[in-house]
Amino acid sequence: MSSEDARVAARFAAARLWAASRAPYLAHALFSLTPVVLEPRRDGETGEPVPDPEWRAFPTDPGWRVHIDPGTALAVPVEEFGWWLLHGVGHLVRRHGDRAPAAAGPGDPVARRWNRAADAEVNDDLxxxxxxxxxxxxxxxxxxxxxxxxxEEYLSEIEVLDGAQARGGRSAGDLVDCGSAADGLERSSGESGGDGLSGVERAVLEAALARDVLARAAARSDVPGGWQRWARERTRPAVDWRARLGAVLRRGAHPGAGRVDFTYRRPARRRGPQGPHGRVLLPAMAAPSPEVAVVVDTSGSVDDGVLRVLVSEAAGVLERVGGPGRRLRVICCDRRAHPVQTVRRAEEIRLVGGGGTDLREGIAAAAGLRPDLVLVLTDGDTPWPDRPPRMPVVVGLVAGPTVPDPPAWARVVPLPARP
Structure with a gap:
């Protein structure tokens, strides 16, 4: 590494540390950014890198790469560099590139207005x-x-301000290019360099980040309201799995519903009879907690968008069914069932596979664990067992138009095509 590269790397590290200290609830995201150092513009006499205004904002792309112009990185204060890193994370986490209206290219007026509207949403929380x-x-x-x-709401306001500027009014802010993470448009040059995060890795990172935000908010840390709203939306699964699974369990997964078992973990409120050595401690009634095995379809037919839905719903199962301290057994399956993973959090799931599809293998492996319920998350493009397993099967289905329905013995819960 040259001395210049080392200076840029040190500057990036200092800016990231400053940003994490100012917004610790975003530390996980900041340390997931991959720096890509660009070819610098150089002074014609000294050969030293000089700032390139085109890269002022340290733009990011959907692969969580941040593009660093050496001249700008070495010229701006660390605090400003760190501010732009937080700004870029805001675009990435809110998926502004996916939400952007169609535009012809980065210089298109539609793309410019959307970039500024997205900036307004992010900078409000900063x-x-x-x-x-x-x-x-x-x-x-x-x-x-x-x-x-x-x-989307700021966009209409900025369109009005742009119209006023055309008639001699004030500008609605500088045109700062925040990269494809903001407008969703590919760049012909510059935005490249190394592999970024895949769609699944981004989904897992966002789930972890949302949990961090909510945990800090619950601890009464200073977390802006916009980030809290985002985290609540991000952690809200599309399906109320507690209600759905409760309905299934009442239909036969357990012999009884409600509080039908005894536990000494929490004594009963009523007082027991007096014995020779003191009063007798009575057990409390407890509701049975279902054991759930999850089969996740990781075959090649499941694209990144569908897989993000499946991971999101697996996170919903973990939160709403597992309960505090509970573990969930997860089996990834393509043409074969991969080893069982026992996890507490969604980001602990290692999504392995990518070949053909035969969920019969995954369902058989899940049934061998003898759970109360098997939950299958799939796009439905698979052969199914001829005979149902002994326990209920719920299929979380992200179905395409030509995929046949699962067998009648499975209870199907439709899932959205996007998280």
């Missing part, structure tokens, strides 16, 4: 965290717009 927005960059406060809105 201001709420007490971090000053760099000069000329869009923020709701600078534009006189109400806080706490989505980019």
């Amino acid at each position: 201001e709420a965290a007490g971090l000053d927005v760099p000069a000329g960059v869009v923020s709701p406060r600078a534009l006189g717009l109400p806080p706490g809105r989505l980019a």
